[in-house]
Amino acid sequence: MSTRYRPTWLEIRLDHIHDNFERIQAHIGKKTVIPVVKANAYGHGAVEVTGSLREKGVRFFAVSLLEEALELRRAYDDIDILILGVVRPFDFEVIQRNDLIMTVNDMDVAKDVLAFEKGLRCHVKVDTGMNRLGIKDAEDIVAFFEEAKSRKRLSLEGIYTHFATADGDETFLRGQLAHFRKVLSALPYKPDVVHVSNSAATWKYERDIMETDAVRVGVSLYGFDPNRLVKALKPTFFLKTSIVQRKALKKGEKVGYGITYEAKSDETIGIIPIGYADGLIRKNQDGLVEINGRTYPLVGRVCMDYAFVRIDDDVAKNAIVTVLGGAVSVDDVAQRLETIPYEVFCTITSRVPRVYESGE
Ligand SMILES: Cc1ncc(COP(=O)(O)O)c(C=O)c1O
Structure with a gap:
């Protein structure tokens, strides 16, 4: 893979694709x-x-x-x-x-x-x-x-x-x-x-x-049964980034293009280097991301290269943010966006480097 500078990447779990494959194979026998x-x-x-x-x-x-x-x-x-x-x-x-x-x-x-x-x-x-x-x-x-x-x-x-x-x-x-x-x-x-x-x-x-x-x-290899009958398939697609800046906001301060978000109290905002050019489409405004096992809301408009997360005060700069996968699954996001996991998978652009993990 080419050198990566920006801390935004798509982690692909090849071991989970194998596990899903084996589950499908077991289901259909020979x-x-x-x-x-x-x-x-x-x-x-x-x-x-x-x-x-x-x-x-x-x-x-x-x-x-x-x-x-x-x-x-x-x-x-x-x-x-x-x-x-x-x-x-x-x-x-x-x-x-x-x-x-x-x-x-x-x-x-x-x-x-x-x-x-x-x-x-x-x-x-x-x-x-x-x-x-x-x-x-x-x-x-x-x-x-x-x-x-x-x-x-x-x-x-x-x-x-x-x-x-x-x-x-x-x-x-x-x-x-x-x-x-x-x-x-x-x-x-x-x-x-x-x-x-x-x-x-x-x-x-x-x-x-x-x-x-x-x-x-196709899609069941990547962790999803469209009928939602098989729950045991494993997620394969984790879109990750990290907090590159923190902003302490006073109550009433505004965020982002169009100032669509206003701090309701004194709060902390984390800036993440991922935007709609990466496939985090603007409709994700008000969606959720995961940081250290907890979910936090995206606030303000998603920009081409950046987005905003309202975080707790103890979330550090450089903390890893899981935008898709984990607590916020591809299916959760698909449902929120009124689409299907297929489209969410295909929306993440080639600008996001794929990083392969085999779970070892
Ligand atoms: C002809 C054909 N076969 C199989 C598939 C795989 O479908 P799925 O991802 O639902 O398993 C597709 C995907 O759309 C398809 O077009």
């Missing part, structure tokens, strides 16, 4: 867990997270973009990398050269894949009702599989779908699963890797889905 490491492993660092799981023997990962796949391929030459997102015919050459696995997300791509002269490794995505990516029509998918049989260089290794309501409407999910099963049963042959579940579906439904070989798990 099936494969495919870690989803798109979007820089939900802000955790794709190369580092992949590398540490690879050391434990994991060999199959999923990303969204070709760029993300290439970043992983440059780092590791012995893993399978599935691109979940859209790729275009002019990407095929680089996909093939880097031994990546692409998704056939619509029939245009299916035709282009059939026409491509060199070998390609593919999974087919079935759109079973989310109306995002994937092929809807069972007949189209069957026709593609039939055509692919005559192309020896083309390897259709997997088929999958994605649920829209794994953390909600069960009836809708059951409808998607039924559609997927219909497609599966119509195929002329079953590919090696059949997968449907994200984190929420893995915990809630996967044990009852007999047709699948793998699950694609």
Whole structure:
């Protein structure tokens, strides 16, 4: 890691990611867990997270973009990398050269894949009702599989779908699963890797889905079950900073841009070197942070590079402040901001250095 000067960093607990992985693996038995490491492993660092799981023997990962796949391929030459997102015919050459696995997300791509002269490794995505990516029509998918049989260089290794309501409407999910099963049963042959579940579906439904070989798990690796059924997952993401200045305020003194906060009595304010340019968005005004095991409020407007915490008099300069993780969890912050943990993870910008801890 490059030299750090500012005392603001994101501590990533790789050991907790491993523990979460093992918990997921134990839940699904012999099936494969495919870690989803798109979007820089939900802000955790794709190369580092992949590398540490690879050391434990994991060999199959999923990303969204070709760029993300290439970043992983440059780092590791012995893993399978599935691109979940859209790729275009002019990407095929680089996909093939880097031994990546692409998704056939619509029939245009299916035709282009059939026409491509060199070998390609593919999974087919079935759109079973989310109306995002994937092929809807069972007949189209069957026709593609039939055509692919005559192309020896083309390897259709997997088929999958994605649920829209794994953390909600069960009836809708059951409808998607039924559609997927219909497609599966119509195929002329079953590919090696059949997968449907994200984190929420893995915990809630996967044990009852007999047709699948793998699950694609993102957010639960990073400590969260969207259905909040599994409480034992460990936090992996700790945003930390420290108090770089203390200010003694007299009752009535004001704080920050727009002077939105006024001291109600004589109080102490700690200045922390983290702001919205780091992903501590302005809506965090009035949120909480943790210092020495106690929570304190953010007061005044969050600036681009700094924020203010109302502290007790005995909180020292240089005290470590945990902005996310610990007493104030990513989920707490997500709920307060009326969003989801995924978005909180992805909001922390690359300006914040990631520091990897293995708990030893
Ligand atoms: C196609 C696909 N599969 C799996 C995942 C992983 O989802 P989760 O992070 O909820 O486990 C995602 C993430 O959005 C996805 O888009």
